[in-house]
Amino acid sequence: MLEKATRKQLVLLQTTSGLYLGLVCFHHGFESLNFVLEKREFFDFEWPAFVAADSGGLRPVLLGLEHIVVQRQNVVWYSTEVPESLALQYRRQLPQPPPEPDRPSPPRPERPSSKDKVVTFPGVKDDDK
Numbered sequence: 728m729l730e731k732a733t734r735k736q737l738v739l740l741q742t743t744s745g746l747y748l749g750l751v752c753f754h755h756g757f758e759s760l761n762f763v764l765e766k767r768e769f770f771d772f773e774w775p776a777f778v779a780a781d782s783g784g785l786r787p788v789l790l791g792l793e794h795i796v797v798q799r800q801n802v803v804w805y806s807t808e809v810p811e812s813l814a815l816q817y818r819r820q821l822p823q824p825p826p827e828p829d830r831p832s833p834p835r836p837e838r839p840s841s842k843d844k845v846v847t848f849p850g851v852k853d854d855d856k
Contacts, residue, residue, distance in 0.1 A: 735773060736760050737814055740797070741804040748787050748809065748817055749775040752794070764805055772797045774821055778813070785810070787817045 735750040738760075750773040753763045763770045773794045776787035809817075 734760075736807060737809050737817070738764070738772075739778070739806045739809050739813075740772075740802055742797075742801050743803065746778040746785075747772075747775050748778050748813065749773055760807065764799070764802070767799060769796050769798055771795075776817055776820070785813050787813065787820060789820050 733753075734755040735752050738749065738751045740747045740749070751760060751763060752771040752773055753760060758767075771794055774789060775792060775795050776789045778785050778787055
């Protein structure tokens with residue numbers, strides 16, 4: 728996800744070059760999805776996929792780019808109502824982050840018992856040495 732984005736929503740976009748599916752990134756504290764799609768001149772589109780139509784219906788083909796920037800004037804039509812079957816196919820193709828390896832927690836340093844603890848006060852000289 729892009730650093731400034733706090734929310735992503737799946738959107739189907741029709742541009743002059745074809746039909747695309749991907750995640751529109753926006754900061755939900757300051758913007759709504761409709762604001763981003765209708766008012767912002769440019770917006771971030773994560774994991775874009777070209778939507779191809781064949782005998783089996785619509786299927787997404789990931790472009791292999793983590794994100795692109797879309798200019799609003801190039802969007803002819805969009806929908807946030809993505810057919811569930813198309814959304815499932817898309818989600819299956821998204822790269823999954825590798826699982827975090829189980830790291831053992833670093834050992835805690837042992838604290839000396841209160842009996843062994845020696846506190847020296849500043850300004851007091853140790854005459855035993």
